[in-house]
Amino acid sequence: MSVSPAFARTLAAGRASFNARVAAARRAQSGFEPQDFASILTQQLDPIVTRAETEAPECVTGLVDAGFDIALVLAARNLAGPRARQDVVSRLWRDVAPALARSIAPRPRALLGSLTNAALNIAATPGARSDEWLALLAAAAPVATADTLLPIGQVLAWRAGMAHYREGALAAADSLPPEVALSLFGGQGDWAEVRARFAANRWWRPDPQTGSEGVTVGDFTGFGGPFPQPPLVRAGDGGFVVRSGERTLLLVADAYGATLHPAPAEAFDRLADRPAQLDAAGVMAGDRSVPTPQPRQGLSTAWDETLGLAVVSAWSHRILVTPWRRP
Numbered sequence: 001m002s003v004s005p006a007f008a009r010t011l012a013a014g015r016a017s018f019n020a021r022v023a024a025a026r027r028a029q030s031g032f033e034p035q036d037f038a039s040i041l042t043q044q045l046d047p048i049v050t051r052a053e054t055e056a057p058e059c060v061t062g063l064v065d066a067g068f069d070i071a072l073v074l075a076a077r078n079l080a081g082p083r084a085r086q087d088v089v090s091r092l093w094r095d096v097a098p099a100l101a102r103s104i105a106p107r108p109r110a111l112l113g114s115l116t117n118a119a120l121n122i123a124a125t126p127g128a129r130s131d132e133w134l135a136l137l138a139a140a141a142p143v144a145t146a147d148t149l150l151p152i153g154q155v156l157a158w159r160a161g162m163a164h165y166r167e168g169a170l171a172a173a174d175s176l177p178p179e180v181a182l183s184l185f186g187g188q189g190d191w192a193e194v195r196a197r198f199a200a201n202r203w204w205r206p207d208p209q210t211g212s213e214g215v216t217v218g219d220f221t222g223f224g225g226p227f228p229q230p231p232l233v234r235a236g237d238g239g240f241v242v243r244s245g246e247r248t249l250l251l252v253a254d255a256y257g258a259t260l261h262p263a264p265a266e267a268f269d270r271l272a273d274r275p276a277q278l279d280a281a282g283v284m285a286g287d288r289s290v291p292t293p294q295p296r297q298g299l300s301t302a303w304d305e306t307l308g309l310a311v312v313s314a315w316s317h318r319i320l321v322t323p324w325r326r327p
Helices: 005-013 015-028 035-053 057-076 090-104 108-123 130-139 148-158 163-174 178-183 193-202 265-269
Strands: 215-217 232-235 239-243 248-253 257-264 283-285 287-292 299-304 308-313 317-324
Touching: 005 015, 005 035, 005 057, 015 035, 015 057, 035 057, 035 090, 057 090, 057 108, 090 108, 090 130, 090 148, 108 130, 108 148, 130 148, 148 163, 163 193, 163 248, 163 257, 178 193, 215 248, 215 257, 232 299, 232 308, 239 265, 239 317, 248 265, 248 317, 283 299, 283 308
Parallel strands: none
Antiparallel strands: 215 317, 232 239, 239 248, 248 257, 283 287, 299 308, 308 317
16 A cells, blocks of 8 residues: 555554554454555545645644544445445545645544535435535635634535525524635625625525526436426425425425425425416516426416425426526
């Protein structure tokens, strides 16, 4: 196994302890492959250690110790390395975390572990965009510190499609220095004004050329989607409640994306229909008319001034969600 001098020195200094941890992992996990684990150390962890040796040399020992333990878990569960079911963690460690080494190194177990869990969560959430989150996180490295890294990651996860993070992400942004919070959304204007506009309209974003026309959600289960039957939608608290066959889901959508979450059947049953009006061009939504590609026969809608307009068809397994009024 070939690694950087800083990594090699730290492994040599703690050889007995590190070897004992690998032996324990092999006993506990029948599928544990030492070669896969070695690959994570050399290909993913070593680039972080190399950068930390330059930017935070006093933290290298703690970084190796924590990274080694996290890598053992990832290897045992095939979450990183050659046999990983997806490569999001490998890309986080190899391509993004080195730029964040100065921020991660003071608290590596908590910070590297939390970022790794976040990457897995985003990758597992339909509608979220893990590639975008990784790119945004890398771009935010110059303004991140050990204290701000996790709030920054949460804000950027919302920007990358985790719509249900909206309120928590805005609270996280409020905990950051205003100039840092503003930088996460393009750096233009004043954070207080940007924050007020976010609060006033879930379909507004600082770059209005994207996202303002809404999102399309779902597909037939036979094509890997969430809906076994064409869905029905009602407006609820915090999102649209969707029924498709025996499934009931909460749909949360805003200008950055949409996510679906399990919900109890009674969440749909207790809501009343609130259809929007149809006109010659499409569906009336506040100050505009939304064109729809589906036939008018079998078209149904639900709306809320805050949540937006949801349009579904008896001939489709997809839901169109748009702003109720122009952002």
